[in-house]
Amino acid sequence: MAARKRLICRTSELEECGSGVRFVTTDKNGEKLPGFVIRHNGIVFGYVNRCAHIQVELDWQHGEFFDADRQLLMCATHGALYAPNTGECVGGPCHGAFLTKLPMIEEDDGVYLVN
Numbered sequence: 719m720a721a722r723k724r725l726i727c728r729t730s731e732l733e734e735c736g737s738g739v740r741f742v743t744t745d746k747n748g749e750k751l752p753g754f755v756i757r758h759n760g761i762v763f764g765y766v767n768r769c770a771h772i773q774v775e776l777d778w779q780h781g782e783f784f785d786a787d788r789q790l791l792m793c794a795t796h797g798a799l800y801a802p803n804t805g806e807c808v809g810g811p812c813h814g815a816f817l818t819k820l821p822m823i824e825e826d827d828g829v830y831l832v833n
């Protein structure tokens with residue numbers, strides 16, 4: 719089956735290490751999944767918006783995922799820190815666990831979820 723892509727936002731909406739864009743997708747069973755996309759080192763990365771520690775959303779304000787240094791993603795609940803490019807927890811209660819990645823592409827001035 720051919721991959722489908724869904725426009726999530728325009729390229730200009732994702733600044734380097736800036737605010738993320740939240741969206742809702744579904745898993746393979748049709749259950750709703752909260753997702754988000756951010757830009758890091760010029761590349762867009764998408765993840766399910768659920769901490770690897772406890773399944774709560776990460777953002778400390780709507781769409782705000784980066785820590786104060788704007789280098790790592792941070793969970794608002796207990797402060798787990800994640801590498802933006804891999805989703806690996808590099809500090810905090812779920813050290814070594816990973817966020818669930820969502821496949822994203824950027825083309826034609828748009829950021830797309832691919833599934």
Ligand code: FES
Pocket residue numbers: 769770771772773774793794795796797798810811812
């Ligand atoms: S729920 Fe995210 S660090 Fe505990």
